[in-house]
Amino acid sequence: DAGITQSPRHKVTETGTPVTLRCHQTENHRYMYWYRQDPGHGLRLIHYSYGVKDTDKGEVSDGYSVSRSKTEDFLLTLESATSSQTSVYFCAISEKGGDYGYTFGSGTRLTVV
Amino acid sequence: AQSVTQPDIHITVSEGASLELRCNYSYGATPYLFWYVQSPGQGLQLLLKYFSGDTLVQGIKGFEAEFKRSQSSFNLRKPSVHWSDAAEYFCAVGGGTSGSRLTFGEGTQLTVNP
Known part of the structure; x- marks a missing residue:
C-alpha cells in the first residue's frame, strides 16, 4: 500500500476549539486532498494541494483552512x-x-x- | 460542473447472485471514471478506472464496469457476489476543467445475504 497516514485516527473535541488533522505521505506525490464523508453525501472535497504552498478550495471549504509547507505533509x-x-x-x-x-x-x- | 449520481442507496443480494451497481455522470467531454470500495472503518480502495479505449474495464476482485457514453453511465458488475463483497461502493468522475479533482457519488451500500 502507498505510504499515507492520517493522525489522529479518532478525536473528540469541544465546540469552538481549533483542531488540526494531519496527513503524511512517503510517496513524494504532488497532489494531496482533504475530503469529508457524511451519510447521504458521499465524499465532498474540502481543500486540495497541487504542490508545496499551493492550495485551493473545494466545495465545502467554509470553516476549514489548510497548509502544506513540505511535500509530505498536508x-x-x-x-x-x-x-x-x-x-x-x-x-x-x-x-x-x-x-x-x-x-x-x-x-x-x-x-x- | 461535473457530477455523479448513484441512484441506489442500498442494495441487497444473495451470495452467488449477480450484481450491478449503477452510476450516472454529468460531464461535458470524455470523462475519467472510477469505482472505489470502502469496507467498514476503512479507507477507500480503487476497484477499477476508465480513461479511454475499450469501454469494458476489468478491475480487482472480479469486478468489471462498462462505459456507455450514450447513457452517461458507468455501471459496476460482478457475476457472482461473495459475502466479503459487502461494503460501500463509490463512483467518481474526473478530468478536464476539474483539474486534479475527483467528484464522488453518494455511494451504494451493498449487503450480501448468505
Whole structure:
C-alpha cells in the first residue's frame, strides 16, 4: 500500500476549539486532498494541494483552512469547531492528479461535542 | 460542473447472485471514471478506472464496469457476489476543467445475504 497516514485516527473535541488533522505521505506525490464523508453525501472535497504552498478550495471549504509547507505533509485545520463538522475526514494523494485516481488514507473520525 | 449520481442507496443480494451497481455522470467531454470500495472503518480502495479505449474495464476482485457514453453511465458488475463483497461502493468522475479533482457519488451500500 502507498505510504499515507492520517493522525489522529479518532478525536473528540469541544465546540469552538481549533483542531488540526494531519496527513503524511512517503510517496513524494504532488497532489494531496482533504475530503469529508457524511451519510447521504458521499465524499465532498474540502481543500486540495497541487504542490508545496499551493492550495485551493473545494466545495465545502467554509470553516476549514489548510497548509502544506513540505511535500509530505498536508494539514487541515478547523478554525473553530462546530457540531456540523462532526464527520469522517479522509486524506488522499495522487502523483499526477485526480484524472489518474487517488490513494486514500484510513480516515480520521472527528466528533465535535 | 461535473457530477455523479448513484441512484441506489442500498442494495441487497444473495451470495452467488449477480450484481450491478449503477452510476450516472454529468460531464461535458470524455470523462475519467472510477469505482472505489470502502469496507467498514476503512479507507477507500480503487476497484477499477476508465480513461479511454475499450469501454469494458476489468478491475480487482472480479469486478468489471462498462462505459456507455450514450447513457452517461458507468455501471459496476460482478457475476457472482461473495459475502466479503459487502461494503460501500463509490463512483467518481474526473478530468478536464476539474483539474486534479475527483467528484464522488453518494455511494451504494451493498449487503450480501448468505
